[in-house]
Amino acid sequence: MKPGLSLRVSQHLSLTPQLQQSIQLLQLSTLELAQEVEQMLIDNPFLEQAGDEGDAGGDAPAEIAAGAAEASAPEVFSSEKEVATAQTASESVAETAAPETPETLNWEAEGLDGQDGEWGGEASSEWEAAGSSTRNREGDDETDAIDLARGHESLTEFLHRQALSLHLGAEDCAALRFLIESLSDDGYLEDSLAELARSLAGEDLEEREELEQRFAIALRLLQSLEPVGVGARDLAECLQLQLRELIRSAEDEGTTEARMNQLLLARSICAQPMDLLARRDLRKLASLCGAREEQLREAMALIARLEPRPGRRFADVERQIVVPDVIVRPVRAGSGRMDFAVQLNPDVMPKLKVHDVYAGVLRRHKSSEGHAVLQQQLQEARWFIKNIQQRFDTILRVSEAIVERQKNFFVHGELAMRPLVLRDIADTLGLHESTISRVTTAKYMATPQGTFELKYFFGSGLGTETGGSASSTAVRALIKQFVDAEDPKKPLSDAKLADMLKEQGIECARRTVAKYREQLKIPTTTLRKAL
Structure with missing residues (x-):
């Protein structure tokens, strides 16, 4: 075969760095987003967090919009000395060069158009209203849940405090402290005394036997402490x-x-x-x-x-806190009809903007020193702010669509839940199913019925005698209602529950009932039977 040259035309899809960052931010939970923002603030000097007081940029959405607006060809500092000065001493730079207002800066960016059509353009007015409304905490008598969790005494701290009153010798005190630190969150000593001794003494048999004896004494002391039952092996x-x-x-x-x-x-x-x-x-x-x-x-x-x-009441409260991303509140519509307002939780929305001082110095000084690095960092700061804006805008749009579809649930509860799949919301909003999946993962909605993950509102449908469908969530709620009302001496079997659902017009096989019962953590009839 002879070597030759040929031309070929083909199409392929490539994700730009900005779009990759949008997808990454969209699937993060609230905690993960806060960590990502904190890391970005450390890495990028052009990005800063807008304070609640004394910021010239005004409200957070306005600052984000100003930072997200696109810029003209970036300019660079005239020397490395100016770069170091601007990045490490913003106050001294501000004294010699007053920061320019967002109106005087040209933020027309290059290469950003057409890359985020799926996410939508500017933030909606609801997003701006949610972001600009800050909660006034002055004079609030309610204790913040996270602050309460930080002050919560753990099981090990509670036991160590009791151990101080035993007046033990140094060796016994050390053995007791070691056992306390070896407890599980539930208060159990899951490792045997021999394993604990081996972990400290290694292969020294004499020392291991001595440690086992010491641990046996310490275990009796541990099991005499509060809460009763702590230190048990099973x-x-x-x-x-x-x-x-x-x-x-x-x-x-x-x-x-x-x-x-x-x-x-x-x-x-x-x-x-x-x-x-x-x-x-x-x-x-x-x-x-x-x-x-x-x-x-x-x-x-x-x-x-x-x-x-025994350690249940000492559980880490902070880990059990769920901060909602979206808040749904009932409002009275015309003719006494109940409607629901959807807004983003302003407490989870980061307030970010481009650093005015650094951006101003970068715009006024033109030089080739560090041009590529500084240009990239400024562009990354703008992209990051814009992508966070798009993230919350998409979450709000999806939440509004969910509330519109499941309005009966917010009024009547689980029994009124409608069947809903990702494709329904994707078709309504003109987005891809994968986008809806990312939005509904690890995002929570506070409603009059409680706080739920967005995925909770999606469920398959079961056929009914009328030809319609019933949500699997509603069927589970109906099964729970039947079990709660059963005679404890004659609990309902799965087959009986299936017959009762059929009487309600819902076609549900016995195996499906058993699956739903297990999901609800309802035990079998033998275990539910009254003592």
Whole structure:
């Protein structure tokens, strides 16, 4: 074969850096976005956070819009000395050269047109209204949830504080502290004493045995602390520790014989294999404990009131906080009709703008020194502000479309949820399904019915006798309603629930009912049966 040259015309899709950043920001959660903004503020000197007071740019959306406006061909500092001065001492630069207002700066950027058609153009008026409204916290008596979480005492801190009152020797104190630090969040000591000793002593057998003995003493001390049950190796030991404390209190208070027998029987039940208690195998437990089934039921009811996770009340509150991205409020429309207003949560919207001083110095001084680097950084700052604006604009548009489709849910609750898939919202807004998927992931909406992830409002449909469809969310809510109203002595089977749904006109197979029941964390009929 002879080598030759040929021409070929082809088309391919390429993502520009700006569009890649838009996609990346769109799929971030609120916490991840805050971290990305913080990192960008560190890396890019042309980007700054607008304060609530004393900013010449005014409200946050106006500043973002000014920064997002496009610029003319960038100019550079005349020397490296000016670059260093502008980047490290903005106050001294401001004294010699007053910053120019956004109106005097030419922000017409090159190469930005036509790259973000999917995201839409300028921010909507609702987005601007949401961003410009800041919450006045002065004189507010309510405690901020995050501040409360930071001041929350953890389980290890609570135990360490109690350990100070034991007046132990140095070695025993160190062993107790080590066990406390080895506890799980639920208050369990998941590693055996031998494993903990091996982690410290290695292969030295003599030292390992000494440490095991020291840990055994420290474990008894740990299990004597509050909350009762802390330091248990498994659920059975946790329940036995709590029952032991109840028995001790009953002896001190001089309780009745019936009550004491009940506590002793409960402790005997917890000494048996826990799977018997989980299955509520009364016949087997009656044989092992030598008690009547009626007595077993009373003792098992007592066990059910114990705390299986002693560290529950010390859980990290901050990790459980969900900050909504969108807020939905009911408003009265004409003729007494209920409508809903959708707005972005201003607390999660970063207030950013291009640094006026640095941009002004860059515009007035023309030189080849550092031209490419500074030009790129200024362009990246503009892109970043514009992409954040587009992110919130897209979230607002999608949220408004969801509220419009699921209006009955906001009035009547889960039972009124309509079937909805990503394609429905994508077709309405003229966006791609992948865009809707990114918007609805890890984004939350605060509604009169509670706070939900945006994905919660999407669900497949089940056929009905009338030829329509019912949302799977509504079907799950109906199943939960049936189970809540059932006779505890005769719980409803999955087949019975399927028949009851059919009576409501919903075609739902038994296996589908079982799947929905498991999603709702509803136990089987055997476990739901009354004691």
